[in-house]
Amino acid sequence: MSEPAVKQIVLASRPKGLPTHENFRLQDVPMPELPQGGLLLRVLYLSLDPYMRGRMDDRKSYAKPASIGGVMPGESVSEVIASDQAGYAVGDIVLAHSGWRTHAASAGAALCKLDPAAAPITTGLGVLGMPGFTAYAGLNLIGKPKPGETVVVAAASGPVGSLVGQLAKLSGARAVGIAGGSEKCRAVVEEFRFDAAVDHRASDFAEKLAAACPNGIDVYFENVGGAVWQAVLPLLNPFARVPVCGLIAQYNATGPAPGPNLLPATMREVLSKSLTLRGYINYEFAAEHFAAFLRTVGAAVADGRIRYREDVTDGFENAPAAFIGMLEGRNFGKALVRVAPSGS
């Protein structure tokens, strides 16, 4: 076996609007050394998630921005290829904050071992990982749907949205998904078994959404913002709950947004309908609720009550293209990059 090619992708420059290939740089680097008491990892799958766009900006947020020249942050499913830590053996599969790398040294502290016999290892980055828990926490801990209520979620064919709708159904609520294009809308209904799907690209989107929600909206799981929010707002019922999980429609915005000023109308609805808007980052709830999530959603995935979909791009060097495509909504399911074949 020859020495493997070791690569990483760094932030070359900060994007203005949608990232381009010029914002990323692929680098060949030496194989990292096994840290004393730590592990050496080979990345099998790299996760691509919308939050990474935020890290590319130099803006105060809940996490530090990536630095220019620094490795892009991200989670992976990795294989232990050398271990100096009791409890980890070569061949173990772990979730790691490896960043965009083919190989990583790890102190072993923030790792989570995966059991390849329990579920496909990629689910640790999707339906049984951070995106899945994000859906679970926002819907069940903030949205709290009651039987018979209507839950609406955008990006409904994505890893978070598809689980939100399926969990809403399991709670006895009606699930309406919003997705881009007829193919995704069909999957939302046929594959993920929502009650209805509405195409946000349709010219009569707002009317279609209203028709799909004859009893109004009780929970709107916000992960896009923008025009979808404007269509949702008049349909919200008194005491509706809005977990704010993401705003992908405005992540690439540059400079102040042009008028009209839509804030007063939103605030008026918040007041007159006693709405709750609650932003959150999934790890706020992890310590208390992750184990219950894994138990209940893991069981539902295992017996087929919950379905998931993955969009796998082959080859580490294609990560920037796959990431840009995801921000444009071109992925269909949890975006992953297959970096190395498992067990090779």
Added chain:
Amino acid sequence: MSEPAVKQIVLASRPKGLPTHENFRLQDVPMPELPQGGLLLRVLYLSLDPYMRGRMDDRKSYAKPASIGGVMPGESVSEVIASDQAGYAVGDIVLAHSGWRTHAASAGAALCKLDPAAAPITTGLGVLGMPGFTAYAGLNLIGKPKPGETVVVAAASGPVGSLVGQLAKLSGARAVGIAGGSEKCRAVVEEFRFDAAVDHRASDFAEKLAAACPNGIDVYFENVGGAVWQAVLPLLNPFARVPVCGLIAQYNATGPAPGPNLLPATMREVLSKSLTLRGYINYEFAAEHFAAFLRTVGAAVADGRIRYREDVTDGFENAPAAFIGMLEGRNFGKALVRVAPSGS
């Protein structure tokens, strides 16, 4: 005793922006008859409250709009002048949804008897009434300040805001008030004993507010909206709570608001700081919490731990002018109209 002049004020036309005198009409009407099993009331004090502005618009909200030609809605402290209902005697003092009238017939169902020996009867319209409970519910049930946290409230010399700050202090939090002009700011600190007050009319208002909140803002009690919200937003701490109780700065807005569009920036903060925005109307919480409010705040008013201020206009016919003045921020304390001297 001659037959008293019986008057009412009706909505003559819907205002565009700030109401004018032309939107109201004073009418002489016959004395109402004592309803079978009901009461006849003489209004002593009429309450003027910002929510009434909303009722003047023909817009769907949590309550029906007033109709053109219909009596303006509102609460009063009234005296029973005739009774056909067991439990009510002539001379009893009651809180009534009388509307803007000097005399009213009542079925007696929605009344609340006041004990003039327990507290001045006007407090039933202010610190121990709906405005007081609005402050209590928003701060304690939504804002939930913890000792050492910073609570900010606008319209801090008003009946709701002044109580919000005093309740925050009783919870061990730091209270910062926003008010218009140096006289009101002085009262916020000296009379209502807030830790600091900031004049929103100052050209360096945002800088002054930041200086008054060196540890950021944990609870912002929203009752104005507009420019004050823009100054508060960057100061909010992670997990800050924003009870949305009123938006007086935008009640008189006509047509769509000009740009820039401030909604994306607000939503970004909601997401990145895990903020909670929660609109509410006080009566959502009344059944469960009004008795506890009356007990605790009543005791604190009685022993001087909580202070209040009233702005009384004499003469029923001056109600429209006093109401317009209140919307412009010219009142100083709970706005009341003395309709008839008590016990005359």
